[in-house]
Amino acid sequence: MKNTKYYTPYEVSLHNTIDDIWVSYLGKVYNLTPLIKEHAGDVLLKPLIEMAGKDISHWFNPKTKDIRTHVDPLTGCVKYFTPNGRFLHVPPPWPCSDWPTDSGRPWWSETRYEEGVLSGKTRRLRIVNTLTSQEQTIEVCTEESLNAILQRYLRYNAHAASYTWKHNGVSLDMDKTLGDNGIPDEDEEFYQLRMDRERYTQAIHLYFNDDLTEF
Numbered sequence: 001m002k003n004t005k006y007y008t009p010y011e012v013s014l015h016n017t018i019d020d021i022w023v024s025y026l027g028k029v030y031n032l033t034p035l036i037k038e039h040a041g042d043v044l045l046k047p048l049i050e051m052a053g054k055d056i057s058h059w060f061n062p063k064t065k066d067i068r069t070h071v072d073p074l075t076g077c078v079k080y081f082t083p084n085g086r087f088l089h090v091p092p093p094w095p096c097s098d099w100p101t102d103s104g105r106p107w108w109s110e111t112r113y114e115e116g117v118l119s120g121k122t123r124r125l126r127i128v129n130t131l132t133s134q135e136q137t138i139e140v141c142t143e144e145s146l147n148a149i150l151q152r153y154l155r156y157n158a159h160a161a162s163y164t165w166k167h168n169g170v171s172l173d174m175d176k177t178l179g180d181n182g183i184p185d186e187d188e189e190f191y192q193l194r195m196d197r198e199r200y201t202q203a204i205h206l207y208f209n210d211d212l213t214e215f
Contacts, residue, residue: 005116006141006148009055012118016053022115023048024055026062030113039088047087055118059084060108067108119143123185125178126203127153129163137201142185146174163206172204 007029015022021032032048039045059082061068067090070081080090089106092099107113119141128135136156140149146165153160165172172181179185183202 003148004143006119006144007116008119008122008139008141010139012055013053018049018052021049021052023051023053024118025057025108026060026065027057027118027120029115029118031115032107032113035088035107035113042088044086044088044090047082047084050084065108117143121185123178123187124201125149126201127156128203128205129157129208130205131163131208140178142179143177145177146172146181149178150174157206160206162209164209166205166207167202178202 007024009024012022012024012029015031015033018036019033021036023030023032036045036048059067068081069078071077072079072093079093080086082090086092089103089108121142122139123142124137125140126135126137134156136153138149138152140152150160150165157163165174167181167183170182183204186200186202
């Protein structure tokens with residue numbers, strides 16, 4: 001079974017060029033780059049390009065997972081609601097002889113563009129290497145396991161898997177999330193107490209083992 005890949009809103013925002021377009025909607029992350037290349041030059045791509053790297057959930061009805069609709073005040077007909085402008089695969093608001101009706105499924109119904117899941121909540125985490133005394137603070141997804149967090153940390157330490165990960169002296173289960181390991185997300189509590197969460201970030205300490213495992 002394929003492991004779910006979680007992304008932070010910041011990670012999605014990095015894909016914001018015409019050659020690399022990601023968006024998120026209804027809790028998932030999509031790579032629309034192949035779609036943009038397939039329909040290069042189409043004026044109906046403009047709204048998508050303008051929203052590159054952003055969340056477009058407000059375009060959709062969360063119950064039907066289709067584009068939002070409204071009743072046209074002039075015709076009384078139900079039509080797609082596209083305040084950002086009509087975009088690819090949205091039919092014209094009036095009868096049109098040059099509109100292709102055999103274009104297949106609309107892009108927002110396709111699963112082939114799906115990259116992963118947008119995190120519902122991110123948190124900051126301090127990772128302290130007790131061997132070198134180096135410390136990094138990274139943004140992680142609350143839904144991901146410690147093994148997934150380890151993958152994020154590899155950019156700072158290629159031998160991260162050669163360490164025992166501990167919190168308050170207790171070894172952590174790398175297959176579980178931070179919360180399941182007894183490391184609560186205290187952001188809401190800090191907000192209620194008007195405390196600066198940046199000054200009280202939970203820390204994980206890494207203790208070096210004898211091997212040099214490298215990914």
